[in-house]
Amino acid sequence: MKILMVTRETQADRRYGLGRSLAPLVDEFQRRNIVVDYACQDDLGVRAMAWQRKLQRLLSGLFSPFNTDTDFPILIHVILERLNMGRLAARIAARHEHTHVHCHDPIIAAGFSFFSRFHPRLNARWGVTEHGFGCYTDAIHADGVRMGSRMLNWLRRWEARTLSAASWVVSPTRSALEQVAVGLKVAPVPTTWRHIYHARPMLNHYSREEARRRLGWQDDVLYILGIGRIAPVKQFPMLIEACARLKKQTDIQLMILGAGEHDSLQAMGKQQGLARDILFGSTDDVGLFLCAADLYVSTSASESFGLANLEAMAAGLAVLCTAVGGVPEVVGDGAQLVAPEPEALAGAMQQLLDDPELRQAIAQKGLRRAEAWPDIAEIADNYEKIYQ
Known part of the structure; x- marks a missing residue:
């Protein structure tokens, strides 16, 4: 063959x-x-x-x-x-x-x-x-x-x-x-x-402290991570709008990992009043970012699978996804699902950011589901x- x-x-x-x-x-x-x-x-x-x-x-x-x-x-x-x-x-x-x-x-x-x-x-x-x-x-x-x-x-x-x-x-x-x-x-x-x-997925795993040290991230900031190519289907503008509705803006940092033109997203963040500029980047070691973040959020309008969602679960990170396409089939009870609209998304994000124990409980469910996934x-x- x-x-x-x-x-x-x-x-x-x-x-x-x-x-x-x-x-x-x-x-x-x-x-x-x-x-x-x-x-x-x-x-x-x-x-x-x-x-x-x-x-x-x-x-x-x-x-x-x-x-x-x-x-x-x-x-x-x-x-x-x-x-x-x-x-x-x-x-x-x-x-x-x-x-x-x-x-x-x-x-x-x-x-x-x-x-x-x-x-x-x-x-x-x-x-x-x-x-x-x-x-x-x-x-x-x-x-x-x-x-x-x-x-x-x-x-x-x-x-x-x-x-x-x-x-x-x-x-x-x-x-x-x-x-x-x-x-x-x-x-x-x-x-x-x-x-x-x-x-x-097979990922590099780090302690939260080591991952943040390598990335230069601050210990007293809550990092929200989005992953995917910058394209309409990923709906990053909706993620930015939802972040703008969150309380304690100075304690929150949005990071988007994905290739594409991001100047318009940065401008939108400023227009929406985000206290911090959005961080953009690309990497061959996505596990480093997943281990450093506090919350992974997917705002896709459609996904047939959503590999980044499964990667976030495998890294032991709390996962929040829009309930679209094949996402519910993949994540099961290992992620919190929400309707694809800014108000519902912002509400779910705020609840998770305010409750470390809830984030940890969702992360553990996700990790168990990822560990049982076919190799x-x-x-x-x-x-x-x-x-x-």
Whole structure:
């Protein structure tokens, strides 16, 4: 067995994106002497990127007269970027004789399926992971790509056809898989569709004192930690608004770990009256920050799994999450769940910050749930089953 994993991410995205959940799986397969290669945008050559940009300009010009209820320039960029990765995957798989190609995006899979026709000796099974809570078409729309109803329906049909041709379809939770089927009007759920959880995270652990010393954090300040790429779906503005409603502002510090443009969030914090500037950062050692913080908060509008939530539980940190998507399935009783709106969020945060014993009780429940979570060996077994 020789596997090619394909995503549209860059190497920089892998710190908080799919690469973070895929890395332990790749390592486990390699321990089993199974070859796993990983292709991402950084593997596209200069010529491939140049042709992608030229084609994007051409198609954007052709569709510009119809630019009414659909933002064609952005949508065309989204589609071409992923089709280009599918083309690259077909070339790599043919050259290196991969037996399995795992596309972490249905449009990448559609591109791989199409371009495979130009490699007659390529004989690889392929499948898709749907990482969102719901079909990928709806996720693109929710992430800010404006589309009219006709375009949405066309893309959903294309996505459904792609998944029907795949050897396997995977989602990270049962509820996410069911939501994909609902969004694409697929009933019943095919037997080739499976849910496979992300594995129990492996983190570096520190005492609170040691973690704070390394980070230079103050002992007399309560630190609230949010994690994730800075994108609309993470709803960091709502987290900032909720923090602005908290009492004793001078004793509270908000820290956001995630890549992206954060100047607007910093400006919002000042506008909302936060007593302290928001701290932003990125790291390869998320355990250090989790062990140093007092409260982890996720304000996502949607999550198919929520790996950072499970990481916070595994670190023994009190966890507060919006009750969205697959989050309740993953956290169970190991986190406090709240409606995704600022007033409810602020109320729950204030209660937890005011009550150290309550924080500790929630943290212990979360830790027990994380310790009982499937490890990477069990998760790799599940993937081997679908590949075989």
